[in-house]
Amino acid sequence: xxGVTQTPRHLVMGMTNKKSLKCExxxxxxxxxxxxxxxxxxxxxxxxxxxxxxxxxxxxxSRFSPECPNSSHLFLHLHTLQPEDSALYLCASSPSGRxxxxxxxxxxxxxxxxx
Amino acid sequence: AQSVTQPDIHITVSEGASLELRCNYSYxxxxxxxxxxxxxxxxxxxxxxxxxxxTLVQGIKGFEAEFKRSQxxxxxxxxxxxxxxxxxxxxxxxPASYDKVIFGPGTSLSVIP
Numbered sequence: 001x002x003g004v005t006q007t008p009r010h011l012v013m014g015m016t017n018k019k020s021l022k023c024e025x026x027x028x029x030x031x032x033x034x035x036x037x038x039x040x041x042x043x044x045x046x047x048x049x050x051x052x053x054x055x056x057x058x059x060x061x062s063r064f065s066p067e068c069p070n071s072s073h074l075f076l077h078l079h080t081l082q083p084e085d086s087a088l089y090l091c092a093s094s095p096s097g098r099x100x101x102x103x104x105x106x107x108x109x110x111x112x113x114x115x
Numbered sequence: 116a117q118s119v120t121q122p123d124i125h126i127t128v129s130e131g132a133s134l135e136l137r138c139n140y141s142y143x144x145x146x147x148x149x150x151x152x153x154x155x156x157x158x159x160x161x162x163x164x165x166x167x168x169x170t171l172v173q174g175i176k177g178f179e180a181e182f183k184r185s186q187x188x189x190x191x192x193x194x195x196x197x198x199x200x201x202x203x204x205x206x207x208x209x210p211a212s213y214d215k216v217i218f219g220p221g222t223s224l225s226v227i228p
Contacts, residue, residue: 004158031214042119043159043205043218056214090158103149104216106158
């Protein structure tokens with residue numbers, strides 16, 4: 001148990017569906033992250049939020065839409081996805097994205113399959 | 116450009132044998148270095164980190180890593196591997212801002228009895 005909880009753990013969705021991934025942390029952290037982990041590829045940082053403000057968007061397609069209503073919760077809204085979007089989506093948090101001597105704590109991930 | 120390489124895609128060791136996983140990086144300044152482990156179906160767990168000071172870093176689960184600036188390496192070691200160590204291992208490097216940390220491609224470790 002790392003203090004970062006992701007739901008659901010598994011999700012199968014059609015290309016025309018709309019779904020959301022949820023991440024919650026109870027560590028008092030101020031920075032939260034979404035990563036995409038695909039087979040045979042390095043971990044890809046998608047979005048970063050610091051103090052509820054989005055500070056990083058690594059050229060992620062608009063079919064992925066993040067939302068951070070408060071420092072403890074992070075969502076990833078999905079719509080009209082493609083089969084190549086199937087991957088493990090990991091959420092992480094850290095005390096602050098802009099301060100050194102920190103590390104990120106990861107959730108267990110949501111395994112997404114787009115059919 | 117920043118990069119992290121883990122030359123070994125997959126390693127198999129016998130239980131009780133020693134282990135070394137390699138990590139090389141390209142970075143313009145003194146990096147912050149991390150090793151994470153990921154068990155099947157799980158998220159990433161931090162094994163150890165190096166920010167400054169002693170170049171030999173001790174981590175959890177009996178792992179250690181040594182930062183060698185001259186070789187741009189941060190190899191992970193364990194003197195005696197247990198079957199439960201079978202997992203994917205990721206090296207990561209970055210600046211003080213964690214949002215700039217980049218991960219290597221990972222090394223998959225199998226442990227045979």
